Amino acid sequence: MNVLVGLVGSDESIKTLRQTVDRTNEVGDDLTVAVVEKPESKRSQAEMVDEAEALLSEAELEAEIVRLEGDPGSALVDYTEQGEFDQLVIGGGTLSPMGKIQLGPITEFVLLNAPTTVKLVR
């Protein structure tokens, strides 16, 4: 399967990438890593790219890393449409203090607009 994983630079993104890398190694998928621009994120786009590179080399997995400019949700969906991807993987929500699962606007946009299957990682 041809998998695209979308990352914004949050801790949730790191978890999403780790899980996706493990899964990719288990089943032999092809993986592409897309890092979007989200200025309010914990990590900048460049920092996220660095961390993704480190994680991939640690797992001895070869995957292309692309940087996407512009609105995160829209950029991810556009890139998914242009490539031959079977699945788009993104972070699946944060937990509120109460323990409620919260999905942000990027997640909602991707779920409603992506042409492929979307996987939410918790």
Added chain:
Amino acid sequence: MAGTRPYPDDPAGPFPAPPTSFEDRDGRTIEIQASDDFETTLEDVVEMYVEFDPTDRAQGIPPTGEQRIRNWLETIATHSINVVASHDGAVIGHAMLVPDTSDPDAIDDRADVEWELAIFVLQEYQRAGIGTQLLEHLLGHASEIGIERVWLTVERWNNPAIALYERVGFEATGTESFEQEMAIRLG
């Protein structure tokens, strides 16, 4: 994320504080009490959530299964503010506030923190006016103990819940995703 949400300029209320006792629309006598020591009420509240119909879950809570319910409540027990509604000695409704801070032990003024609200009423006690009473008394209790800012999220399609929150004075503060965020100022 703490301290970043917008709140109405004017405080809502005043709200009645617990304890109280009233007759619901089905003629049942319902008691509402603040639980100052949640550890002692925990078991009764666990029992209520075990009975809770999972079709009424919201954003993953309450979890299902006694152990997961217990873990969830124990995680938030120490620092949460709790008000319960009972009928014939059994808890049938639970409303709570959880502080939105990474270090709840460091709260020295409750007005400094934003508090997340959630409320659940057992299915057979819904649509009897209990939710409104429970919500108002939680806010009355919160106001008494110095809480000023309360927020919540509700699934955007849950119109009955949104109407209830608006009726007591919550205002919508953002609509950019599946959850409607709402906030109220108490002081």
